[in-house]
Amino acid sequence: MTATIAASTADSRPAGAGATRQRRVDARNGRAGALFAAPFLALFLLLFLAPLGYAAYLSLFQTKLVGGTSFVGLDNYVRAVQDPLLIRGVVRVATFFVIQVPVMLLLALLFALALDSGLVRLARVVRLGIFVPYAVPGVVASLMWGYLYGPDYGPFAQMSKALELPVPPFLSEGWMLGSLANVVTWEFAGYNMIILYAALRAIPGDLYEAAAVDGAGAWRIAWSIKLPALRPALLLALMFSVIGSFQLFNEPNLLQRIAPDVIDSAYTANLYAYSLAFTGQQTNYAAAVSFLLGLVIVIVSYAVLLTANRRRSS
Amino acid sequence: MTTTIGSTRPRRTAGPRTAGRRSTPLTVAMFAALAYFLLPLFWLVVASTKSTEDLFTTFGLWFSDAPRLFTNIQGTLTHDGGIFAHWLLNTVVYAVVSAFGAALLAAAAGYGFAKFRFRGHGATFNLVLGAIMVPTTALAIPTYLMFAKVGLVNTPWAVILPSLVSPFGFYLMRVYAQDAVPDSILEAARLDGASEVRIFFLIAMRLLAPGLVTVVLFTLVATWNNYLLPLIMLNDPSLYPVTVGLASWGSQAVGGGSGANSDMLALLLTGSTLSVVPLVVAFLLLQRYWQSGLATGGVKG
Numbered sequence: 001m002t003a004t005i006a007a008s009t010a011d012s013r014p015a016g017a018g019a020t021r022q023r024r025v026d027a028r029n030g031r032a033g034a035l036f037a038a039p040f041l042a043l044f045l046l047l048f049l050a051p052l053g054y055a056a057y058l059s060l061f062q063t064k065l066v067g068g069t070s071f072v073g074l075d076n077y078v079r080a081v082q083d084p085l086l087i088r089g090v091v092r093v094a095t096f097f098v099i100q101v102p103v104m105l106l107l108a109l110l111f112a113l114a115l116d117s118g119l120v121r122l123a124r125v126v127r128l129g130i131f132v133p134y135a136v137p138g139v140v141a142s143l144m145w146g147y148l149y150g151p152d153y154g155p156f157a158q159m160s161k162a163l164e165l166p167v168p169p170f171l172s173e174g175w176m177l178g179s180l181a182n183v184v185t186w187e188f189a190g191y192n193m194i195i196l197y198a199a200l201r202a203i204p205g206d207l208y209e210a211a212a213v214d215g216a217g218a219w220r221i222a223w224s225i226k227l228p229a230l231r232p233a234l235l236l237a238l239m240f241s242v243i244g245s246f247q248l249f250n251e252p253n254l255l256q257r258i259a260p261d262v263i264d265s266a267y268t269a270n271l272y273a274y275s276l277a278f279t280g281q282q283t284n285y286a287a288a289v290s291f292l293l294g295l296v297i298v299i300v301s302y303a304v305l306l307t308a309n310r311r312r313s314s
Numbered sequence: 315m316t317t318t319i320g321s322t323r324p325r326r327t328a329g330p331r332t333a334g335r336r337s338t339p340l341t342v343a344m345f346a347a348l349a350y351f352l353l354p355l356f357w358l359v360v361a362s363t364k365s366t367e368d369l370f371t372t373f374g375l376w377f378s379d380a381p382r383l384f385t386n387i388q389g390t391l392t393h394d395g396g397i398f399a400h401w402l403l404n405t406v407v408y409a410v411v412s413a414f415g416a417a418l419l420a421a422a423a424g425y426g427f428a429k430f431r432f433r434g435h436g437a438t439f440n441l442v443l444g445a446i447m448v449p450t451t452a453l454a455i456p457t458y459l460m461f462a463k464v465g466l467v468n469t470p471w472a473v474i475l476p477s478l479v480s481p482f483g484f485y486l487m488r489v490y491a492q493d494a495v496p497d498s499i500l501e502a503a504r505l506d507g508a509s510e511v512r513i514f515f516l517i518a519m520r521l522l523a524p525g526l527v528t529v530v531l532f533t534l535v536a537t538w539n540n541y542l543l544p545l546i547m548l549n550d551p552s553l554y555p556v557t558v559g560l561a562s563w564g565s566q567a568v569g570g571g572s573g574a575n576s577d578m579l580a581l582l583l584t585g586s587t588l589s590v591v592p593l594v595v596a597f598l599l600l601q602r603y604w605q606s607g608l609a610t611g612g613v614k615g
Contacts, residue, residue, distance in 0.1 A: 032510035033430020040423035041438065043479050047457065048445055054463075055456030111347065119337035120344050128601065129348045132355065135593040137539040139557040140586045143564050144358050147583070148374075155357060155374035190351060239447070247451040250541050254561060257568050270451055277455050278546065286455055294452035301447045 052291075059288035069284075076288035086289060089269035090296065092177070096268075097245035100181035105237060107185070108192035109230070113222060115193075116200040127197065131190035138187060142254035145183045146171075150258070171259040183251050188244070192237045199233035200226060235308050239301050246297045249274065269293050355590070362386055362584040366577060386584040389577070398585055400552060401559035405538060405589075408470065408555055412477035413534040417487075417526050420480055424487025424525075425518050429495060439488075445481040451542050458546045472547035473555070477537045483529040490525035491518070527603045531596075538593055556589045 062072040080086055111130060115123050133141065148154050149170035157167045170179045203225065211221050249270040256263040256271075265275035273293060277286035357374055363381040364372065372378040390398050427439055457476050461467045466475070495518050503513045519526075541557045548554055551562070560582065567578035 029510070030430050030432040033426040033435075034432040035510075036426030036430070036514065037423040037432075037438075040419040040479070040484060041442075043419065043475075044442060044445070044481070047476050047479050048448075048453065048481075051453060051456035051460045052448075054460045058459060107347075111344070114340055114344055117340070119335065119340045121336050121341045123344075126344045126348050128598065130351045132594055132597070133351055135535065135597045136355070136590050137541070137557050137593075139539070139541050139561050140358075140590055143560065143582065143586060144354055146564075147361070148354055148357060153370045153374065158374055186351065186354065243447065243449045247449040249451055253541075254564060257565050273452075273455055274542070274546070277458070283459060287459060290452050290455045294448055297449050297452065298444075298447050 052294075055287040055291050058284050059291055061284050063284060076285050077292065079285065080288050080292050083289075085266040085272055086269060086292075089266050089272045090293075093246050093248050093268050093270075096177060096181060096248060097242065099177070100184055101238070101241040101245060103181070104185045104189050105192060105234065105241065107189045108196055108237070109234075111189070111193040112196035112200055112230075113226065115197055116226070117218070127194070131194055133187050133189075134191040136187065138250040139254060141187050142183055142251045145179070145186070146255050146258050149179055171255070171262060173262045176255070176259065176262050180248070180251050180255065183255075184244070184248075188241075192241075195233050195237055196230055199230050203229045231308075235305065238304055238308070242301045242304055243297055246270075246293070246300065269296075358583060358587050358590070362580075362587040364580065366580045369579060369583075383584075386580055387588070390581045390584045390588065393581055397551065398556075398559065398581075398588075401554050401556040402589065404470075404553060405555040405557070406592075408473050408477070408540075408544075409534050409537040412474050412537040413530045415474070415478045416480045416483055416533040417529040419478060420483035420487045420529055421491075421519065421522050421526055422514070423484050424489075425491045425495065425514060425522065427484075427488045428491035429497070429500060429518075442481050442484055446485060450476075454543050454546060457543075461547065467547050468549050468553065470553060473537075473540070473544045476543060477533065477540070480529065480533055483533060486529060487522065487525055491522060494521045494525065524603065527600070531600065531603065534596075535593065556585075560585055560589060 059076050060071060060073060061069050062075065063069045114120055115127050120126060136144075148156065151157050151167050151169070151171070154170075156170070160167045169175055207225055208221060211225055216224065247270050248268045252263050252267045252271055253274075256265075256267070263271075265279065266272040269289075270293065273286055273289045276282045276289060280286070353375070360375060360377055361369060363383040363386065364378050365380070365382060365386075368378040368380070427435065453476070458467065461472050466472050499517060499521075500513060503517055508516075538555075539557065540555070541561065544555050544558045545561070548558065551559070554562070563578055563582045563585065567582045
C-alpha cells in the first residue's frame with residue numbers, strides 16, 4: 001500500500017529541466033509532512049518509548065535495605081523467569097485466553113452471521129443491544145457481575161433458593177476463571193460482533209448473485225464467501241483479544257474485593273506486576289516483570305498473526 | 315483500498331436471497347442472546363431503585379414495593395460533599411481532552427505520513443505500527459515510574475498525557491487520509507499559493523472529519539473506561555475519575571448491609587447506573603459513525 005502510493009507519485013513527476021525545481025518543492029513538501037507528524041511523534045517518544053526505556057533501565061538495578069541501589073545486570077529477569085508466582089499468573093492468563101477467546105469470537109461470529117443473513121426479526125435492536133455492554137466501563141461491569149454472582153442476594157442465588165437447588169458457587173476457586181471469562185465475554189462479544197458484521201456488510205452483493213447462479217446454498221455461501229471475507233476482521237479481533245487477555249487486570253482486581261480468598265495479589269500476571277510496584281514497593285523488579293510481560297504479549301501476538309498468515313498461504 | 319469510516323453506503327438492505335423471509339427459531343435464539351447481554355443491566359437499573367435492605371429481601375430482577383430511584387440519586391450525588399458529581403466531571407474532562415487531543419494529533423500525523431515522504435518515513439511508520447501491540451497496561455507501570463521521577467503523578471496530566479498518544483488512531487488516520495484526501499486537491503491548493511498549514515486545516519481536516527469522529531469515539535471510550543492508569547497515578551480522591559471512585563466505594567460496600575457501610579451498597583449501584591448512562595446514550599446517538607468506523611481496521615488488513 002505504502003509502496004504503490006510512493007511509486008505513483010514519483011512516476012508522475014516531470015523529468016528533465018523542471019526536475020531540480022521540482023525536487024526542491026518536494027523537499028519542502030516533505031519537511032511539511034514531517035512537521036505535521038512532529039507533535040505526535042514527539043509525544044510518542046516521550047510517553048511511549050521513554051517510559052519503556054526508563055523501565056528497561058530500572059530493571060537492571062536492585063534496591064536493598066542494606067547497601068542501597070546497585071547495578072545487577074539481568075538478575076531481575078533471571079529471577080522473574082523462575083518466579084513461581086509470575087509463572088502461575090502467566091499460565092493462568094494463557095489458560096484464560098485459550099478458553100475465553102475462542103468462545104467469545106465464536107459467539108461474535110455466529111451473531112454477525114445471523115444478523116447478516118436477514119433472517120432475524122428486529123435485527124437492528126438485537127445488534128445494538130448486544131453491543132451496549134461495550135459502552136459499560138469494565139469497572140462497572142465487574143462490580144455488577146460481582147453482585148450478580150453473589151451467594152446472598154444475587155439473582156442466580158435467589159432463583160436457586162426458590163427452586164431449592166444448590167446455589168452455583170460462581171466465586172469459588174474452581175469457578176472463578178470461568179466467572180471472569182463470562183464478564184469479559186459479556187463486555188466484548190458485541191464489540192467483536194460489530195467488527196465482523198461490518199466486514200460482512202462490505203462484501204459486494206454481486207458475489208452472492210454469482211454464487212446463487214452457480215447454485216450455492218446458504219451454508220455454502222457462508223463457508224466459501226463470508227468466512228474468507230471475514231479473515232482480516234477476525235485477525236484484528238484475535239490480536240486485540242491476545243492483548244486484552246494477557247493484561248487482564250480490572251476484572252480480577254475488582255472481584256478480589258468480594259472473593260479475597262480465591263483471587264490473591266498474583267492471580268494474573270498483570271495483577272502481580274501491580275502489587276509488586278505498589279504494595280511490595282519492589283520498583284526494579286516490577287519494571288522487569290512488566291517489561292517481560294509486554295514482551296510475552298508482543299511475541300504471542302506475532303505468533304498468532306504469523307500462524308494465521310501461514311495458514312492462508314498454504 | 316476501500317475504507318468504510320463514516321460512510322453509510324446504501325448496500326444490500328437484507329442478506330443475500332433472503333429478503334422478506336424471516337426465521338422464527340433464529341429470531342428466538344437471538345433474543346435469548348440479547349437477554350444475556352441486557353438482563354444484567356436491567357438488574358443494575360432495578361437495583362438502583364432499591365434501598366440496601368430491599369436489595370437483600372426482594373427479587374433482584376424486579377422492582378420493590380417502594381421504588382426510590384430519586385432518593386438514591388440524591389444520596390449518591392450528595393454523599394461525602396458531592397464527590398460523585400466531582401468524579402463524573404473529572405471523567406468528562408479527562409475523556410474529552412484526551413479524545414480530541416489524541417484525534418487531532420493522530421490526524422495531523424496520519425495526514426503527514428499519508429501525503430508526504432520524508433527522511434525516516436518508512437522506519438518511523440513501522441515503529442509506531444509495532445507499538446499498537448504493546449499493551450497499555452504493560453506501559454502503565456513504566457509510565458508511572460517515569461512520572462513519579464518528574465513529579466507528574468497525582469495531577470490530571472498524569473491521566474491525560476498518556477491517553478494523547480494513540481498508535482491505533484494514527485494508523486486509522488493514515489489509512490483514511492490516503493483515500494479521503496485526493497492529491498489533485500492538494501496540488502491545486504498549492505498552485506493557488508496556499509500554505510501547507512492552511513491546506514491542512516481548511517481542506518484536509520474537512521475531508522478527514524468522518525475518520526476523526528471514529529478516533530474521537532475510540533479514545534473517548536478508552537479514557538472514560540480507563541481504570542488502571544488513574545488508579546496508579548492518582549492518590550487524591552478529588553482527582554479520581556468515576557471508575558476509580560466507584561471502585562473505592564466498592565471496597566467500602568464489601569460486606570454491605572452491616573454497620574456503617576450499610577448505605578454504601580445502594581449508593582454504589584446507583585452511581586454505577588449513573589456512570590453508564592452517558593456513554594450508552596452517546597453510542598446510540600452516534601451509531602451512524604462508529605458502526606462503520608469500527609470496521610475500518612477489519613475490512614482492510
